Amino acid sequence: MRVLHIIDNLGIGGKERQLVELLVGLQQRNDVACEVLVLSEKVHPSHLEKLTVPVHKFHRKQAKDPRVFARLYEIYRRFRPDIIQTWEFMCSVYAAAFCPIYDIKFINNAIQNAPEKLPEKVKWRSRITFPLSDVILANSQAGLAAFNINNSKTAFIHNGFDATRIAVLEDAQTVRERYQLSRPHVVGMVATLSNKKDHPTFLKAAMQILDKRDDVTFLVIGEGPNSEACKAMVPEKYQAHIRFPGNVTPVESLVNVFTVGVLATFTEGISNTIMEYMALGKPVVASDGGGTGEILIDGETGFLCKVSDVEDLSAKITTLLDNPALAKKMGAAGRKRIREDFNLALMTNKFVKLYENCLSKNRSEEIEKVV
Numbered sequence: 353m354r355v356l357h358i359i360d361n362l363g364i365g366g367k368e369r370q371l372v373e374l375l376v377g378l379q380q381r382n383d384v385a386c387e388v389l390v391l392s393e394k395v396h397p398s399h400l401e402k403l404t405v406p407v408h409k410f411h412r413k414q415a416k417d418p419r420v421f422a423r424l425y426e427i428y429r430r431f432r433p434d435i436i437q438t439w440e441f442m443c444s445v446y447a448a449a450f451c452p453i454y455d456i457k458f459i460n461n462a463i464q465n466a467p468e469k470l471p472e473k474v475k476w477r478s479r480i481t482f483p484l485s486d487v488i489l490a491n492s493q494a495g496l497a498a499f500n501i502n503n504s505k506t507a508f509i510h511n512g513f514d515a516t517r518i519a520v521l522e523d524a525q526t527v528r529e530r531y532q533l534s535r536p537h538v539v540g541m542v543a544t545l546s547n548k549k550d551h552p553t554f555l556k557a558a559m560q561i562l563d564k565r566d567d568v569t570f571l572v573i574g575e576g577p578n579s580e581a582c583k584a585m586v587p588e589k590y591q592a593h594i595r596f597p598g599n600v601t602p603v604e605s606l607v608n609v610f611t612v613g614v615l616a617t618f619t620e621g622i623s624n625t626i627m628e629y630m631a632l633g634k635p636v637v638a639s640d641g642g643g644t645g646e647i648l649i650d651g652e653t654g655f656l657c658k659v660s661d662v663e664d665l666s667a668k669i670t671t672l673l674d675n676p677a678l679a680k681k682m683g684a685a686g687r688k689r690i691r692e693d694f695n696l697a698l699m700t701n702k703f704v705k706l707y708e709n710c711l712s713k714n715r716s717e718e719i720e721k722v723v
Contacts, residue, residue, distance in 0.1 A: 353707050354385045356433035358443040361394035362407070364601065365544065366511075366624045367439050367464040370491065372399045373514045377700030379404050384704060387431055391420065391443065398601055420446050428454055434711055437461050437489075441477035448484040457710045463490035465548075465621040466498040466642030487710055492621045492643025507706060510646065511622045512699025513631050513690050522605040531597060537568040537611040537673055542603055542625045545576030550616040550639060550660055555585050555594065557616075557666040561673075562593050568611075568673065570594045573603060603628075610634050611679065612672045618659055620644050627694055630654075630686030635679045637668045647694065653686035 357375070362368050371388075378384045388407045395409060410423045424446065427433075436451055437459040438444040444462045451458040460481055470478075478499060482488055490496045490508045528534070539558070543549040551572065558570040572582065575598050586594050600606050607613065613629030619642035620626075626647055629636045636654030638644050650656040655668040672679040 353383060353435065353704075353711065354387075354431060354433045355435045355437055355707060356427060356431060357386060357388045357437050357439065358447060359388065359390055359439040360443060361392045362388075362390050362396060362399050363394050364396050364398075364599065366621070367491075368396075368399070369624050370464075370511045371439055372402060373512060373696060374700065374703060375405055376402055376514055377512065377696045378703070381700070381704065384707065387427065387433070389423065389427060396601075415442050416445075421450060424450050428456075435459055435707055439464070441474055441481065444481040444485070445477055448481040452484065457486045458484065459487040459489055459706070459710060460485035461489040463488070463495040463499060463621070466492060466494035466619050468498070468619055468641075470499070487706065489706070490621065492646055494619075494643040494646065495621050498619075498642070509699060509702045509706065510694060511624060511627060512696040513624075513627045513694050514696045515631065515691070517602070517628075518604050518608075518631055521608050524609050527605050527609050531571075531595070531606065533569050533609060535567050535569050535593075538571060538609050539568055539612045539614060539669055539673075540571035540573055540607065540610045541614040541616065542573040542607065542628070543615060543617070544574050545572070545578040545582055547578065548618065549576075550618055551578065551582045552585060553639075553660050553662055553665060554614055554616040555582060556662045557669060558594055559586070559590050560662060560666045561670060562590055564670075565673075566593070568593065571606070571610075572596045573598075573600055573606065575599050604632065607634065608632050612637060612669055613654075614665070614669065615639065615644070616660075616665060617641070617644075622647055627690055630683075631690040633683040633687040635672050635682035636686060637665060637672070639665075647689075649685070649689070652682065653689055654682050 378386055386405045390409050391412050393409055393411050435457045436447045438447045439461050441462045444460045447458050488506045491511055493508050496506050541554050583596055613634040613636050615625050615638040617639045622643045626636055636648050638648055639659045640656035641659055648654050657664040657668050
């Protein structure tokens with residue numbers, strides 16, 4: 353089987369990481385060959401270090417750039433893909449027009465979150481591409497529900513975690529010294545600082561906790577359009593306790609010194625950040641919404657809290673800080689869940705099964721049965 357993946361960029365976001373980790377899994381198999389078309393010059397070097405598959409970069413002049421079709425045809429003539437799998441909606445628009453001409457199966461994998469309200473451009477792109485898709489794929493049940501689609505063409509496959517990412521970690525004391533983390537507890541949130549994440553609630557909860565105790569350092573890891581606004585939210589008296597280290601790559605060794613991993617957000621698909629916390633044995637406090645409840649088991653691997661509720665977030669972080677035995681138990685349960693239910697091999701096998709079913713002439717098995 354030959355699969356061409358199309359994505360807008362290969363930066364450090366969630367869907368980009370899922371694609372890279374899928375490719376890492378597929379590289380270990382002899383029955384699937386992959387290539388990647390990236391519709392920009394943005395490719396993070398750390399991804400290329402992991403990949404042996406060809407990665408083609410094409411810089412669009414605009415979102416709707418007809419030259420993409422010429423590039424697709426060049427790849428088609430040489431690679432002859434059986435399947436084109438897209439990871440964003442504009443990529444899906446290109447594939448929806450291209451695949452029927454050359455009898456290529458089209459897996460529309462653009463549903464990567466579970467928005468409460470669909471943006472207008474997403475609505476019209478989904479209306480165009482869903483009817484022309486052979487498979488409409490999401491990384492969560494919540495994602496399919498958000499788009500209100502439920503038919504034999506839909507499927508979901510949860511993200512898988514590549515355990516090799518945490519096989520070698522820096523010594524915790526070395527990491528603490530580098531980031532001047534002298535206080536006993538570290539509570540961190542790893543996320544792009546954008547409107548899709550609820551950093552204001554995290555920062556307010558942090559300040560509320562710091563008003564009552566001084567044994568915690570809060571880390572806001574990541575960058576984005578809201579970076580300066582978030583920094584401006586923190587008065588001078590809290591700045592020694594609330595740090596903004598920016599993007600940290602690789603981030604796993606820093607997460608490994610967390611006492612609690614937090615994700616304050618509005619809605620999610622399957623969060624790679626939460627998977628990372630759990631894989632490293634950290635208890636999680638995350639906003640309830642989207643697919644978060646599909647991975648985080650409330651009261652077992654951490655706590656779900658109400659969206660944008662500062663008091664609830666603060667109270668649940670504090671519960672874990674005050675109860676180290678509970679935090680350890682939840683962290684261990686989270687690690688076990690990732691190893692058993694969200695591992696890379698399981699995800700890879702599900703994708704291969706999906707490809708096989710998609711290419712099957714008689715489609716004897718429902719697409720959705722692979723999940």
